[in-house]
Amino acid sequence: MNLYKLLLIIFYSCLCNYLFAKQTENGSDEKQITYLTGKINSDVQADTLTLVLHGPFFSYQTDPEKYSPQTLTTIPNKNGEFKFKIVAGTSPFHISLFLSSKRNGQLGLINEAEISNYLIEPGDSINVVFAGHKQVYTGKGKTIFEAQYTLQQSDIDERLLKADKPYSFVREPLRWLSQKDSLMNIQLTVLEKFRPSLSDITFSVLRADLIGSNRAFVYSRISYSKPFFSSGTILDKNLDSLCRMLVLRPDYISINDRSILAPKYVDYLYKKLQIEVKYGRLKNDSDVRAGHNYFDAIKNQFTGVLRDKLLAWWLLELASINDLQPQYLANAMELMQTPVFIKIAEELKATFTKGQLVEDYGFTDAKGKIVHLSDFKGRVIVIDLWFSGCTGCVRVAENMPLVEKVFEKRKDVVFLSISIDRDKNKWLKSISKEHEGQDYTHYTTPSTVYIYTGGTAGKNSFIKKYVPGNSYPSILLVDKKRRMFSATPPTPVSAQARSGLIDLIEKALNFN
Numbered sequence: 001m002n003l004y005k006l007l008l009i010i011f012y013s014c015l016c017n018y019l020f021a022k023q024t025e026n027g028s029d030e031k032q033i034t035y036l037t038g039k040i041n042s043d044v045q046a047d048t049l050t051l052v053l054h055g056p057f058f059s060y061q062t063d064p065e066k067y068s069p070q071t072l073t074t075i076p077n078k079n080g081e082f083k084f085k086i087v088a089g090t091s092p093f094h095i096s097l098f099l100s101s102k103r104n105g106q107l108g109l110i111n112e113a114e115i116s117n118y119l120i121e122p123g124d125s126i127n128v129v130f131a132g133h134k135q136v137y138t139g140k141g142k143t144i145f146e147a148q149y150t151l152q153q154s155d156i157d158e159r160l161l162k163a164d165k166p167y168s169f170v171r172e173p174l175r176w177l178s179q180k181d182s183l184m185n186i187q188l189t190v191l192e193k194f195r196p197s198l199s200d201i202t203f204s205v206l207r208a209d210l211i212g213s214n215r216a217f218v219y220s221r222i223s224y225s226k227p228f229f230s231s232g233t234i235l236d237k238n239l240d241s242l243c244r245m246l247v248l249r250p251d252y253i254s255i256n257d258r259s260i261l262a263p264k265y266v267d268y269l270y271k272k273l274q275i276e277v278k279y280g281r282l283k284n285d286s287d288v289r290a291g292h293n294y295f296d297a298i299k300n301q302f303t304g305v306l307r308d309k310l311l312a313w314w315l316l317e318l319a320s321i322n323d324l325q326p327q328y329l330a331n332a333m334e335l336m337q338t339p340v341f342i343k344i345a346e347e348l349k350a351t352f353t354k355g356q357l358v359e360d361y362g363f364t365d366a367k368g369k370i371v372h373l374s375d376f377k378g379r380v381i382v383i384d385l386w387f388s389g390c391t392g393c394v395r396v397a398e399n400m401p402l403v404e405k406v407f408e409k410r411k412d413v414v415f416l417s418i419s420i421d422r423d424k425n426k427w428l429k430s431i432s433k434e435h436e437g438q439d440y441t442h443y444t445t446p447s448t449v450y451i452y453t454g455g456t457a458g459k460n461s462f463i464k465k466y467v468p469g470n471s472y473p474s475i476l477l478v479d480k481k482r483r484m485f486s487a488t489p490p491t492p493v494s495a496q497a498r499s500g501l502i503d504l505i506e507k508a509l510n511f512n
Contacts, residue, residue, distance in 0.1 A: 032122035040080040046099035058263035147194040173242040184214040204259035212264030219271035312341035320469020352487035361462035363451035381478040419452040
């Protein structure tokens with residue numbers, strides 16, 4: 001696995017709740033030292049170790065350096081020994097340890113020797129030995145890792161969870177759900193055996209994580225069924241029965257239980273409310289794709305820190321899919337009371353609100369020349385961000401020239417095509433009329449400015465800031481003074497959307 005994949009794993013990895021106290025209004029600033037030490041045997045090829053402390057959210061596409069309190073790297077000594085000293089708070093937190101190798105010029109993740117999203121107690125001193133496919137733990141707190149390793153081995157790579165056999169989700173959704181229920185109950189029984197050796201909060205969080213992983217997958221699978229993402233698709237009786245069954249089920253964790261803030265459990269709650277909102281639309285014969293407004297659902301179902309955490313996550317998702325509408329941000333910020341999540345909302349507001357100065361980053365054109373946004377001072381900038389192979393980007397490519405043609409005689413508007421392709425040759429093929437194989441012709445017009453991120457892709461600071469979820473295509477509209485005019489302009493994939501984008505560009509041109 002190459003460096004790009006490793007960074008993606010860290011980038012997408014479980015940005016978990018490292019400090020419950022930081023999520024409460026009266027959180028403590030007290031710190032404790034936690035040690036993770038170990039040894040890599042010679043049969044495990046790894047010469048670099050990276051330890052990531054995860055932030056408040058699970059499986060969210062944000063910059064780990066921004067939302068993770070610590071990212072530590074070390075090189076084992078000649079005997080394969082390593083040591084991490086972690087300064088954190090007084091509550092359990094999650095970590096991931098990546099073992100990688102620079103041999104043959106690549107930095108690759110060794111999956112067999114991976115500690116992924118493990119909970120650890122402050123003050124623990126856990127030693128782990130990586131030997132082939134095994135991990136052996138000793139020291140204070142070892143039982144926590146043993147419990148998680150045992151659970152991980154009970155369903156390696158979540159093969160059983162993700163399996164669509166023997167019961168198919170499409171043909172037998174109720175029996176499919178029963179299979180997922182059985183798997184969760186078996187794993188909860190396994191976890192229960194470790195309960196006497198774990199603190200109450202640790203056991204509760206591990207239980208919440210386990211339930212959250214299983215239920216989040218269930219709701220994710222429902223979200224991929226046609227009625228929940230394609231307008232006009234009939235909700236068949238089997239899927240309807242599945243949804244009704246889930247709606248009637250009681251909560252797994254009490255609203256007063258501290259572990260309800262566990263990242264994987266919150267992941268499940270968020271996916272659940274999304275499906276419930278869409279299910280309500282389907283039952284009322286409304287358009288299932290009528291926007292991503294889940295504010296009322298969050299406000300009406302949750303309170304306190306949990307409500308604020310879900311609101312923050314909702315805002316982050318909106319930003320990631322290019323739909324952070326001003327009213328959504330305003331509604332959430334008016335309701336929020338938890339400082340750590342208010343800060344996230346404020347950062348989003350400072351980035352995506354109309355009138356905010358857009359970062360002046362230097363991109364590279366086909367000839368290697370550096371192109372800055374400031375080069376277009378006095379011109380409205382229509383920014384199209386994309387990558388080769390993106391189906392949605394192709395639809396934009398087919399329609400954007402029609403928008404551009406409307407403004408072909410205007411000197412005060414420029415269309416900027418920014419590719420995040422890592423491979424320059426792939427990008428050049430995509431914008432060439434002479435394309436082959438899987439490469440496609442992106443929109444090519446004489447006046448479009450074609451640039452790319454110079455191989456930095458998702459690591460690019462502009463991309464990390466303005467496309468936080470790496471979701472494409474993404475369109476931005478910048479005014480003549482390089483200020484954000486709209487972070488959510490219509491994506492021109494239909495006649496109506498093209499017309500909306502044209503109207504918005506006209507407004508930007510007349511804006512002072």
